[in-house]
Amino acid sequence: MMAHVPSHYEVLGVPVTASVAEIKRAYRRAARQHHPDHGGDPLEFRRVTLAFEVLSRPDRRTAYDRSYFTSSPQREEQGGRREEHSGRREEHSGRAEGAPSAAAGTTADGGVHAHARRTAGQRSQWAEPAVYEPPFAEGVVPLVPADIAARPEHGEPRRRGLFGAEARIQRERSTAALIRRQVLAQIPSARLLNGLRSPADSAHIGHAVLAGYRLALVESMLVPRGNYAWDGAHLVHGSRTVAPPLLAHQVRHFQNLFPELNVQGFVLVATPDGNPHEPVIDVRRGAEGIIEPLNASKFVRELRHFLSSGPQPNTVFVPALARLLTGLH
Structure with missing residues (x-):
């Protein structure tokens, strides 16, 4: 190593x-x-x-x-x-080896089955109180002060551009609130960062969630209610096609920046009424898009599973958190 x-x-x-x-x-x-x-x-x-x-x-x-x-x-x-930065990078499959599948380990509303929550009569590790790596020790100056590292959420949506700013900010605030309620409340080690700046092209990334040695990059979009089809590149609604946010290249870039982490992207598709089961998105046969757009119900389920099934999911990896905090715009 x-x-x-x-x-x-x-x-x-x-x-x-x-x-x-x-x-x-x-x-x-x-x-x-x-x-x-x-x-x-x-x-x-x-x-x-x-x-x-x-x-x-x-x-x-x-x-x-x-x-x-x-x-x-x-x-x-x-x-x-x-010398290169060493890391504990796992296979970039989005799932730790031997972890239960999303279908096997989660309920329809995004909850986790009892057999996924407990192993040999014990709580699953992701549900344990957060521990810090490296641990805070007296006389050692940490990269992130303990009180800041303990905060579950950092940053907030920022105004950028001239058009559609308010709508975007409201959408990002709603996404952050959803993650706060459905993910941070369930996984004590999860840390939500709102508004990262990408060093690749100075673009903004709506949200990032760090838990253990996994990092999720999250973007969102708002569409009218209805049934949509995902063809691997667009959401198709009748004669209308909508391209989701371009996130795959940011995932690749962050994976290169953080080789010690497993990085995955998520695109949340919401509707104005806030129904978590809307829109209905059918995946067409053969669709092989890198990041499949998800309605709120499936988004929560998949994000929770990704973060909780990684290695040491109750760990706050302080060096990675420190680097992400400096990237907030």
Whole structure:
């Protein structure tokens, strides 16, 4: 397994919420400790200097944060190979090996059957209180302060563009409320982030949900009531076709940025009346779209299953949460 590449924040020993004054104090402390003239390690001193050069300048820090710590990584050549961020990435199948299928483990309203909730008389791990990795320890400065890491929801929909802003904001608020009620309330480790900025093209992503070592990217759309057919690329309603939000390329990009996580995309299709079983969406034979649009009932069921069936689903993976928090617009 390749070595972990520390972020600039880790090198200086400050949280991602650190002020410029805190960064300067941490730099002076670290520079004295690692300066070669004082018997320190030249490699560590270079890491400290690079971290300070980036984090002490607002423009460079913003670019670094929006790249999710990849625009100016702490890499050193060793033996002709670059160190890479190691991770516990599972197979990118959207389901942990041996996990029950959605049909077998969930009820029609998105609830979980008793046999999925309990194993050998015990509660399933996803329903346990959240634990933090790495754990918070006295004397160790975490990447995210404990009180912030404990918050189930971060960020909010933001105004962007000139047209349709209010409708979009209301739709995203409704989506966040649905996730809050039906997912966060069920999975204590789940963390909802509203309004991420994609480093691929500066596009906005409505929502992301992190639980354990799984990350769900979520977009939503509003359509009139009725029956729709999904042909793999469009929702078809009579003579009308509607393209869902383009999310697949963002999923691929975030998977590359977070190799330690399993990343999957979800598109919620809602109707004005808020009926969770509307619209009815039939999947045409042979439709092989990467991300199938889902009504609210199926969306909740599939999202809950994805997050709860992963490895260590009751874990809040603090390094990933820290990177995502810096990507909020």
